[in-house]
Amino acid sequence: MTAAHVTGAAQGIGRAIALRLARDGHDVAVSDLPDKQDLLEATSQDISALGVRSIALTGDVAEAASVSDLVSDTADRLGSLDVMVANAGVAQTKALLDVTPDEYDRVHAVNGRGIFLSYTEAARQMIRQGNGGKIIGACSIAGHKGFGLLGVYSSSKFGVRALTQAAAQEWAEHGITVNAYCPGIVDTHMWVEVDRDLGAINNVGRGESMRAMAQGITLGRVSTGADVAGLVSYLAGPDSDYMTGQSVLIDGGMLFT
Template sequence: MQLLEGKTVLITGASAGIGRAAAIGAARHGADVAINYLREDAAAASCVAEIEALGRRAIAVKGDVSDPATAADFVARAVDALGRVDVFVNNAGICPFHAFLDMPVETFERTMRVNLHGAYYMVQAAANQMVRQGQGGAIVAVSSISALVGGEFQTHYTPTKAGVHSLMQSAAIALGKHGIRCNSVLPGTILTEINRDDLADPAKRERMAARIPLGRLGEPDDLAGPIVFLASDLARYVTGAALLVDGGAFVNLQ
């Protein structure tokens, strides 16, 4: 069963990690896919090639999500190449780990611009295209378990992920009358480039995994299914919701 047959999906930050897994997962479920990326040309090209190997159309559009012009450009070029926007996945994000008391201003502001401002611009541009099309749509934002809990070296990052979650709640209200659903996924600790250095110590990785009821850290592919579900008509009455995808980490207080 292909849950996204005939749909066009746009995903930010999709040359690697969760975004790439979601892009390929969407293609496996019948979608044509446009990916946004910032630096890795070869990785973006290989993602497009994997999608095309599944018999779907794909394009990669380079751009920095912190620039408002990038959002309009990404949506316009996706529509030009693929015809429309049915699903938008806001995934692009950064987390340069740093202590709170001496947080560099530029580190804080860059994290805000990419993770929160970029999400706002991108979601707004995609939503406007969906409204013009007049057939509804689905928006899924990759927030984080960090929207719900703190992190000593993430004082700049956790507020952005809480903001993305809040954005989806408010956008669900603003866009419901247009038939556009807005939801979040909240990943736990997923092994990606964002935390590769932080989890390079085997002892720390083992300690983190031991806290998770399912007994392992997450992988990018663990997010593909939940994102496809929220984007699909199986979730046609789900909006303003947040789905934890964390192996049970959040509930493991005791």
């Protein structure tokens, strides 16, 4: 039995990924911030109901000691860490001229340093185990194209692509693959907040910004967490063994590269 860890798994895409990996047969550790303990426990219980082991851990991916504990607790309690999904992230919708240095740092602390810490701590554990592994990070279409009013968020996601490529090259000798998934517009709480903030900036009603952006989706609908989880399932499984260093678009046809 393989063991996976999914950060930011209390709700949204992270929860969908955790449940999909459980259906695939992985034991799954889930983590999120302490203030999401109740939602996190519910996710863990739903995973256990699928017949695999699950543990719920709280921590902050922006803090090195916290990420170290999340990784070591997963390996100690589930027996190993074979799949690491660095899913936790935050969005920011704001004109660049209005962004303060502290706000910039907050986004990069989670989306940048959080991915770096999750990648490196997972890699250290996998190297100690000696059996390789799968490291998977949360990128975005905003990691392939910078978007106005999402400039700081976009810059953090471009960083995820670069880190994924570098890590893939450095850890291949240990049998570790490193890839990332790049969603577009996903029907989650985060995108509700993005829609709200865009609406306030552009003086349009609730849902109007998301509908306007969704018009550019070739498949004609916004994504669900399950859509993204399907790609992560592939990246976590043996069919992707010859794939590494890639940040894969899963956006219904918004960008074509």
